[in-house]
Amino acid sequence: GQNIDQPTEMTATEGAIVQINCTYQTSGFNGLFWYQQHAGEAPTFLSYNVLDGLEEKGRFSSFLSRSKGYSYLLLKELQMKDSASYLCAVRVQGGKLIFGQGTELSVKP
Amino acid sequence: GAVVSQHPSRVICKSGTSVKIECRSLDFQATTMFWYRQFPKQSLMLMATSNEGSKATYEQGVEKDKFLINHASLTLSTLTVTSAHPEDSSFYICSARRLAGGSSYNEQFFGPGTRLTVL
Numbered sequence: 001g002q003n004i005d006q007p008t009e010m011t012a013t014e015g016a017i018v019q020i021n022c023t024y025q026t027s028g029f030n031g032l033f034w035y036q037q038h039a040g041e042a043p044t045f046l047s048y049n050v051l052d053g054l055e056e057k058g059r060f061s062s063f064l065s066r067s068k069g070y071s072y073l074l075l076k077e078l079q080m081k082d083s084a085s086y087l088c089a090v091r092v093q094g095g096k097l098i099f100g101q102g103t104e105l106s107v108k109p
Numbered sequence: 110g111a112v113v114s115q116h117p118s119r120v121i122c123k124s125g126t127s128v129k130i131e132c133r134s135l136d137f138q139a140t141t142m143f144w145y146r147q148f149p150k151q152s153l154m155l156m157a158t159s160n161e162g163s164k165a166t167y168e169q170g171v172e173k174d175k176f177l178i179n180h181a182s183l184t185l186s187t188l189t190v191t192s193a194h195p196e197d198s199s200f201y202i203c204s205a206r207r208l209a210g211g212s213s214y215n216e217q218f219f220g221p222g223t224r225l226t227v228l
Contacts, residue, residue: 043202087152087153094158097217102152
């Protein structure tokens with residue numbers, strides 16, 4: 001079966017750093033994606049990892065450990081506009097994306 | 110580039126009617142389109158994979174006779190919710206995978222979604 005776990009919700013303070021974890025057990029693996037989704041809108045691409053290690057892109061970084069079935073998304077210098085749902089997704093056979101349940105992040109002033 | 114549109118963005122219908130949702134890749138050709146459903150406060154659930162010119166592949170638990178998918182061209186896929194009922198009310202999102210020339214990672218582009226409300 002396919003199983004992707006992430007915390008349901010998190011709260012952080014403006015200007016701080018937050019780490020959103022994702023663990024997965026899937027039949028097949030062809031990359032892990034992180035998306036940001038605001039309510040009522042489509043997901044927008046944030047990052048992609050297929051090899052172990054850290055990928056950095058501005059205020060956002062994503063880490064992958066394939067042996068541990070583990071990834072995290074790191075958001076630095078949090079802004080109010082970062083309040084959104086963050087989705088971890090694993091790409092499996094046929095290009096299909098299997099999504100976790102999403103982590104609702106609330107950034108407080 | 111890599112824009113995907115959906116139409117309509119919002120639809121309200123009576124129970125028992127059928128609703129068609131269109132997904133278009135505006136500036137690229139898509140070999141494959143995916144249809145997702147998202148209930149409030151939940152994540153995206155893949156419903157089916159649609160390949161141009163062939164029958165769609167449905168995920169387990171998704172009724173193919175209720176959710177009809179047609180992928181008639183490399184830029185258009187349609188999802189028809191037949192005999193809609195209130196429990197079908199949801200946010201339906203499509204994504205399109207580029208035919209060629211796309212990056213190896215960000216190759217799936219999402220539409221803006223369609224909010225379906227069945228009364």
